[in-house]
Amino acid sequence: MANICMDTVVFYAASDGQEKGLAALRQAVNDCYPTRTSVDDSRLRRIFEQNNIPTDGLNLRSDVVDTSLVEDGRITLYCDSAWNPMYEAYLCLANHFDVSFELQAEESGCGVYINTDINGAYLATHYKAYLSERPEDGSLDALFDDADGDTDFYFDSEADMLQWFAEHGGIAADSAQALQDILDDGYVSIHEFVNPY
16 A cells, blocks of 8 residues: 555543443454454454445545554554545444544655644644754754654654754754744654644
């Protein structure tokens, strides 16, 4: 699958009335994607087929690469989707099982940086910094040296990101936009996760 969008979907019960649906979804996920599921059996479509959920008009080009069925009131699916997140499919699952959900999705090649969890209750990431290439003039040596080869850095808030750049690269800015204005995005790019839904 080219241009893979990494989707993290958290299903949860927002009220006592949704607890039964969450238990049913937990069982369905466990039945469809047991530990060590083969690649051929990891299609997102599988949970729709095994639970007789209509798929008319849904894009289901996605694989469930991992799951978390923790008993603290949430279920997490980690999916690799083609090009864009499968938001409508996740919404369909949530409606079928009568649960709530939040989505975080990233596909840098298509400029997709989504987080529907604006309060950060389940998915806290709101910014990403990507260190792509060290400038030859040495202007960002401190930042790249401190990164120790890592290229992707995730932050829960604008303040956390600004503090990290100040501490690790000596770059002072008072906002994400000011930081972007200082940095050449050919070397370091800043991305904000937003909720387009």
